[in-house]
Amino acid sequence: xxxxxxxxxxxxxxxxxxxxxxxxxxxxxxxxxxxxxxxxxxxxxxxxxxxxxxxxxxxxxxxxxxxxxxxxxxxxxxxxxxxxxxxxxxxxxxxxxxxxxxxxxxxxxxxxxxxxxxxxxxxxxxxxxxxxxxxxxxxxxxxxxxxxxxxxxxxxxxxxxxxxxxxxxxxxxxxxxxxxxxxxxxxxxxxxxxxxxxxxxxxxxx
Numbered sequence: 185x186x187x188x189x190x191x192x193x194x195x196x197x198x199x200x201x202x203x204x205x206x207x208x209x210x211x212x213x214x215x216x217x218x219x220x221x222x223x224x225x226x227x228x229x230x231x232x233x234x235x236x237x238x239x240x241x242x243x244x245x246x247x248x249x250x251x252x253x254x255x256x257x258x259x260x261x262x263x264x265x266x267x268x269x270x271x272x273x274x275x276x277x278x279x280x281x282x283x284x285x286x287x288x289x290x291x292x293x294x295x296x297x298x299x300x301x302x303x304x305x306x307x308x309x310x311x312x313x314x315x316x317x318x319x320x321x322x323x324x325x326x327x328x329x330x331x332x333x334x335x336x337x338x339x340x341x342x343x344x345x346x347x348x349x350x351x352x353x354x355x356x357x358x359x360x361x362x363x364x365x366x367x368x369x370x371x372x373x374x375x376x377x378x379x380x381x382x383x384x385x386x387x388x389x390x
Contacts, residue, residue: 284316
C-alpha cells in the first residue's frame with residue numbers, strides 16, 4: 185500500500201510539471217495586438233487626404249475669384265480710357281491735317297485754314313473757308329471719338345478762340361452729346377500775323 189501511494193504521488197508530480205506555462209498565452213496574442221495598434225493609422229491617413237482636397241478646392245475658388253476681378257478691372261479700364269495726352273496728340277494731328285481748301289499755292293492745313301477763316305477768305309473752288317473748317321474738324325472728331333450711348337465717351341466740346349483787345353473770342357465752337365462731371369481736355373495755341381489763337385478740346389465720359 186505504501187508503494188502504491190508513492191507511485192500515485194509521483195504521478196501527480198509529473199502531471200503538475202506537464203501543465204503548459206501560463207506565460208505562453210500572451211505570445212499567441214501578439215499578432216492581434218499589433219493589428220489593433222495599427223488600426224488608428226487609417227483614420228489619420230484619411231484625415232490628411234481630406235485636408236489636401238480642401239486645400240485644392242480653396243486654391244481653385246481663389247483662382248476663379250481673381251480671374252473675375254481681373255476681367256472686371258479690364259472692362260472698367262477700357263470704359264475710362266480717356267487721357268489728356270491722347271487729346272493733346274489729337275489736336276496736334278488735326279492742326280497738321282490737309283484740308284480740301286486750296287489757295288493759289290497749296291491745299292491748306294487746318295491751322296492755315298483757321299487764319300483764312302478769321303480773315304474771311306474763300307477757297308479756289310469758291311467755298312467759304314469757315315464752312316470747310318467746320319466740316320473738316322467735325323469729321324475728324326467724329327472719326328477720332330465715338331460718341332454714343334454704348335460708348336464710354338458721352339460728349340465733346342471743341343473751341344477755336346482768337347485773342348482780341350477785350351479778351352479771347354470764339355471763332356468756331358463745336359459741341360455734341362452730354363457734358364458729364366468726368367472729362368479730360370487739352371489745348372494748343374499758336375500765333376500768326378500778330379494774332380494769338382487757342383484751340384481746345386474737352387472729352388466727356390462716364
